[in-house]
Amino acid sequence: MNLTLKRGLAAALVTFAGFSAALAHGFTVGDLEIGHPWSRPTVAGATVGGGYLTITNEGTADDRLVSVSTDRAGAAQLHDMKVEDDVMKMREIEDGIAVPAGQTVELKPGGLHVMFLNLSQPFAEGEKIKATLTFEKAGTVEVEFVVQQPRGEEHGDAHAGHGAQDDHSAPKAP
Template identity: 75%
Template sequence: MNRFLKQSLAAALITAAGISAALAHGFTVGELKIGHPWAKPTVAGATVGGGYLKVTNEGKTDDRLVSVTTDRAPMAQLHEMKIENDVMKMREVEGGIAIPAGQTVELKPGGLHVMFMNLPQPFVEGEKIKAKLTFEKAGPVEVEFVVQKPKADDAMGDHSEHAKP
């Protein structure tokens, strides 16, 4: 392989690694690994927004995500969306979200998620929303939700269309 081709390949790999690192971000508290917290952009006047992430419990003891707080929303709740008898139902998860030992729990559109409520201003694509996740055993951890558009398969559970009355 000639020198120019090697240099081009090396530059492409470095760029790809940088993009991958920028898209994937994670946080750790105790035995819990929090992978890529993200939130959907919201429209002007929206009063709620959705937040998503993965939590992997690498320990031998079950834990539980019990709360989320942020300065960007006066209230944040742990929610579940599901379809019952052909009707979409959304409700706050009482007692938090279980994170069983040795397992990964994903908060994603159309299922478990964080509901940011009473938003004073929209979430704008590209910004980072600082938040604190609190776990029953591992304790608190500061994270950042990257505001980004959802992938095509993440369309369910979009709260960005909810506007103020």
């Protein structure tokens, strides 16, 4: 391979790596790694939105996500969505979300997620929503939920009953 081609490939790889890093962002607190917090843009007038992320516990002790807060919503709650007897049910998880040692917990559309209530203004594509996650043992960490459209997956309209648009497909990993 000639030198010009090698340099071109190297430049392309560096550019792609930078692009991938911009799309996949993470945060850490103690033994916990928080991967790519994201939310969909909301439509004008929507009063709720969903938040999604992964939490990997690299430690030897279990932990628990106990709360989320942000100044962009009147409240932020931890929620779970399930289908029981052909009925979709969403409920607040008041005792937090367990994060077992050595495991990854995914907050994703159609399952565990953050519910942003009483939005102060719509979430616009490309912006970052600052929030604080509080864990029982690891403490607090400031994160940013990137507002983006999901890419390439089918999705339903489970939050329609809550006044939000379809929030139920995750972005594919870069």
